[in-house]
Amino acid sequence: MTDFGGGDFQKRGLLLFTVRNGNVARDEKTYCEKIMITGVGQETPMHFHKLKMEDIINRGGGVLEIEFNNSNADGTFSDQPFDVKIDGQIVKLLPGSKIQLLPGQSVCMDRGIYHRFYGIESPVMVGEVSTVNDDANDNFFYEPIGRFPEIEEDVPPLYLLSNDYKNYL
Secondary structure (H helix, E strand, O other): OEOOOOOOOOOEOEEEEEEEEOOOOOOOOOEEEEEEEEOEOOEEEEEEOOOOOEEEEEEEEEEEEEEEEEEOOOOOEOOOOEEEEEOOEEEEEOOOOEEEEOOOOEEEEOOOEEEEEEEEEEEEEEEEEEEOOOOOOOOEEOOOOOOOOOOOOOOOOOOOOOOOHHHHO
8 A cells, every 4th residue: 555655545545456476587487467456546657667667457446547657768858759559559649648448458668668557437456467567776766746645654564565574585
């Protein structure tokens, strides 16, 4: 669960479960799978990945709206059109384009494509299938934000969050 450091989970937040994630240094599994829940208007902020390619899938619930921009080498928004694939069909997008995915639809995007998403009308269960995920080194947000909420631990954790593993294992 993250509020991206903003303290307002309902406005900007995400509930995320990493189902599986490979480690290219240790094994041959070079893919990742996640399940995410996003509420109505609950934004996952604009970000891109330099290494990870990903498919985002509307697994059910409401309509998922995704906004896109291409990136320049310096991380700014590009003014150039770019392509994504919606259900296998190449679609040319202009900077700032938005698409809506109905349950069962998916979009595939290349590295370097900024994206942000949120549910419309009702919460959405979002799936992600991607190359290996590295949250610590491969999330580039358009605006400076935190990644995880501040947690004051008063008991040992029953379940570890993705950023806890380095402290407990």
